[in-house]
Amino acid sequence: MPTTLNSRCSTCKKEFKNPKGLALHKKYVQKYNQCNQELDEIPLNTINEFKNILVTEIRKKLTLGFKSMGKKLVTIPCPESIFFSVFAGHIHYYSNVKGIYRCIFRGSDAYQVLREIFNSNNWGKKNFSQNQQTYVVCIDPIPWNCDFQNQIEEIDPLEKLLQASITKHKIKRRPRFLRGEILIEWKKKTFKEINGNINKVGYLYINFYISQSINL
Numbered sequence: 001m002p003t004t005l006n007s008r009c010s011t012c013k014k015e016f017k018n019p020k021g022l023a024l025h026k027k028y029v030q031k032y033n034q035c036n037q038e039l040d041e042i043p044l045n046t047i048n049e050f051k052n053i054l055v056t057e058i059r060k061k062l063t064l065g066f067k068s069m070g071k072k073l074v075t076i077p078c079p080e081s082i083f084f085s086v087f088a089g090h091i092h093y094y095s096n097v098k099g100i101y102r103c104i105f106r107g108s109d110a111y112q113v114l115r116e117i118f119n120s121n122n123w124g125k126k127n128f129s130q131n132q133q134t135y136v137v138c139i140d141p142i143p144w145n146c147d148f149q150n151q152i153e154e155i156d157p158l159e160k161l162l163q164a165s166i167t168k169h170k171i172k173r174r175p176r177f178l179r180g181e182i183l184i185e186w187k188k189k190t191f192k193e194i195n196g197n198i199n200k201v202g203y204l205y206i207n208f209y210i211s212q213s214i215n216l
């Protein structure tokens, strides 16, 4: 049987040789989100306070000025149990060995999904004077390996410029995340001290693109 579209994961776009492979992938994903016995249960107030920290840090990146548009990264030290409490249900990749969790949000409902996770309507948009707004880009990303010219017609000149700079770099592998996607990762970062001490500390990384508009 040939590879069909229904053997592609709608979240990570990974392709599988057959529907069975995809089913197994989905089963693993489900397992990543199940309650982990080793992690502490976090009080709801603490979770909400942490969500507020995340929203504040994301909004700090929503600055005005066309020069500052593009790729953004928010980095926050974060215990594994807090990460799990906030993002369980949306985890799409996990490696115990590497100490990595990964969540991917994309498409037109990504803003809504993250609004529910963060308990905030304005987590990814900020209004400025003269009806200007800076926002986290939540669109279906333009396929990175598709014919660029045919896809580009409907977007504004600034976005064209950004996309052009992306395609200019002729990337063979799919980038870790595309414009329009929000990639949230939790990783253990290793710090080595001169005396040989090694510290492994959890960090949360929020990757996204921002853009700006003027509502007339």
Ligand SMILES: [Zn+2]
Pocket: 009, 010, 011, 012, 013, 014, 025, 092
């Ligand atoms: Zn997937």
